[in-house]
Amino acid sequence: MSTAIEIFDRRLVRQRRDQKAAGFAGFDFLKAEVADRIADRLLDITHAFSVALDLGCHTGALGRLLAARPDVETLVSVDLSPRMTAQASGLRVAADEELLPFAEESFNLAVSALSLHWVNDLPGALIQLNRALKPDGLFMAAMLGGDTLTELRQAMMQAELALEPGVAPRVSPFADIRDAGGLLQRAGFALPVADVERITVDYADAFSLMRDVRGMGEANAVIERHKAPLRRRTLFAAMEAYHDLYARKDGRIPATFDIVYLTGWAPHESQQKPLAPGSATMRLAQVLGAKEQSTGEKTSPRPWKHP
Secondary structure (H helix, E strand, O other), X not given: OOOOOOOEOHHHHHHHHHHHOOOHHHOOHHHHHHHHHHHHHHHOOOOOOOEEEEEOOOOOHHHHHXXXXXXXXXXXXXXXXXXXXXXXXXXXXXXXXXOOOOOOOOEEEEEEEOOHHHOOOHHHHHHHHHHHEEEEEEEEEEXXXXXXXXXXXXXXXXXXXXXXXXXXOOOOOOEOHHHHHHHHHHOOOEEEEEEEEEEEEEEOOHHHHHHHHHHOOOXXXXXXXXXXXXXXXXXXXXXXXXXXXXXXXXXXXXXEEEEEEEEEEOOOOOOOOOOOOOOOOOOHHHHHOOOOOOHHHOXXXXXXXXX
């Protein structure tokens, strides 16, 4: 049984994806962009991936790019939403990322685009993904993180501080890049890498941004969110604050989307491994061309004084 703290209402996430599935094509620009970027990253890898998993596939943008690769013989598309999954490619499975229904060593490749940020037990999900990969199989994912929608968060907070008794979580929390690499290591992935790319989207106004967020199925699903909608007065104050704080010279406003990429390999004996401590054949001073001093020759640091 998982001991992960439940932050997100997974049932609500599934319900919203089901509701947005029919019209998702009108709001999938961010998903499509990130899918393209993952596919480009895969082009730099020489491995062949005969059996691939697209986890959190939505309507299958990334899966269609994978299916076009000559090395991918079998594609399995998985999403929490049955209505989303029905529009994807390959073998389609409606399943929860937190409870993967796959045997160990089933896939050569597992990818995920903009879905894992809704997972409560992310370490557990990563462990399951690692187990589902064949030895030397690749995991690559992208999820919302960092300062995503920071402008909207700040504008909402400013309006609520001015007009409401307190501040409620109106924008979902997102993972920090500093924690991402550690999560991969905890899950047992070899050669873990985490990096972030920022995508900034300009909007005519904050209402257009909020319409897109809802259309993507990415509206706030934090369990502790206020169930009642924001009062009209507070909402308009937040939209005004957004414009006042962030509007460009042309009047348009930016919306930040930080995309955190996770890459790791299922362990295999052929993979490069770090050298054992003390196995170096050259001293650091030789590499740097510097004069080496023993610890006894180092001068004492100047005493630190409290200002």
